[in-house]
Amino acid sequence: MPVLKGKELRIVGFLCNWCSYGGADTAGVGRFNQPTDLRIIRVPCSGRIDPLFIMKTLLNGADGVLVSGCHPRDCHYAEGNFYARRRLEVLHRFLPILGIEPGRFEYTWVSASEGQRWQQVVTRFTEQIHKLGPAPKIAGPAASETLRQMEAAL
């Protein structure tokens, strides 16, 4: 699949170490074509993801956030993703209250062997974010400074 055309957007992914990070690796090893907008942050477990990480990421100017963990019942720590599911679902409903479009944040499950599925997930999410376009930014010098820093980092 070709890389999406046009300017890249800033998409941050929080992936659990045991399943989804492995899945992304499998996709890489299998040389599956993927859009390159996503920046991955590896966390021990989807249960380690404080929903505030995601809020802060979005307020700081990211255009989208994707979370991926082990499938329910497959969590390395048995129940981390069950707690995560509730927290993330609440966040999913909370973000639109703030005026952040519902599609800017999604969470899903990808196992370490699902390279193909990972490719589909990233592609689909990246397309979704491109459809929404760049996220509205908070006014003020602080935001532009962060953007400059992020620009430099990318």
Add this chain to the structure above:
Amino acid sequence: MKYQQELKDSIRKALPGLDVVIAWSAGYDPLHATPHFIRREEDIDRLEIGPFSVHNLATYLPGLRGKKVGIVVKGCDSRSVIELLQENLINREEVTIFGFPCTGVVDQTKIRKALGHTGKVDFCQIASQTVVIGLGGEEHKLRLSKVLADKCFSCQYPNALISDHFVGEKISPSVQTEGDDDLEAFEKMPMDERFAFWQKEMDRCIRCYACRNACPMCVCRDHCLAESRDPHWLSQEDSVRDKWMFQLIHAYHLAGRCTECGECQRACPMDIPLLLLKKKMNKEIKELFQYEAGVDPEATPPLLSFKMEEENINEREW
């Protein structure tokens, strides 16, 4: 208040077994009450309950763990006590709860707006449905229904939901079941307007953290994320982003725990509509988990538990 004497008698009887009883007494002017800590018999006389008993005294409970504490609660306050019990933040054996049928408390902001004045008033009388306020030699008449707190109009639990001593007759909940105007207006806003709305509102925030300090469920004290330097969640910058982020921290930490007591908004010196945010969040929680915080001492808050198969979560659909 009708049952004030009865309440005093009830406290008098219980006081010998308690270190302190928290109630209200007259404040610095006739429009304000203040939290009142009863330690000795003679303190009981100063107790006053009524439309100015606005403070949610449950906020003091976690800090008084280990002591035998009595507390007077309105219906809404009792939900905070229950939520604290649900989370093991207080011990049931250590608290003695005094309940009474609450007929509503005022919203000081509404009074201030109606009078167009923030100074000290000379007198205030409440007779049936009218509030008469003396101010600079003039008398102002306000309809009580114009200055009652919004939460009192849709109050479902006017009688303490949990109590050891209940004075007076239980009353039935407020009949008004029609929608909430603020919430409905907010829900009609498109995303970009909401985004702009919160930025505009949060821009006024002075980061005094009164909202947090008044909230009975904010129990972290020196460990609050707002003050943490490692990790550094918030900078010291005076930016909307940091102010808004703090409010999101507060709101999300209250997800599934907030009982809508309204203390955050009442305490806010900048009149930021914090309760609107919490009400909307609670509505989502209710839809998702059929759960209301602070009504059942035995219930586990939704974010502290899970089900293998969640009825209302279809995350596989994305």
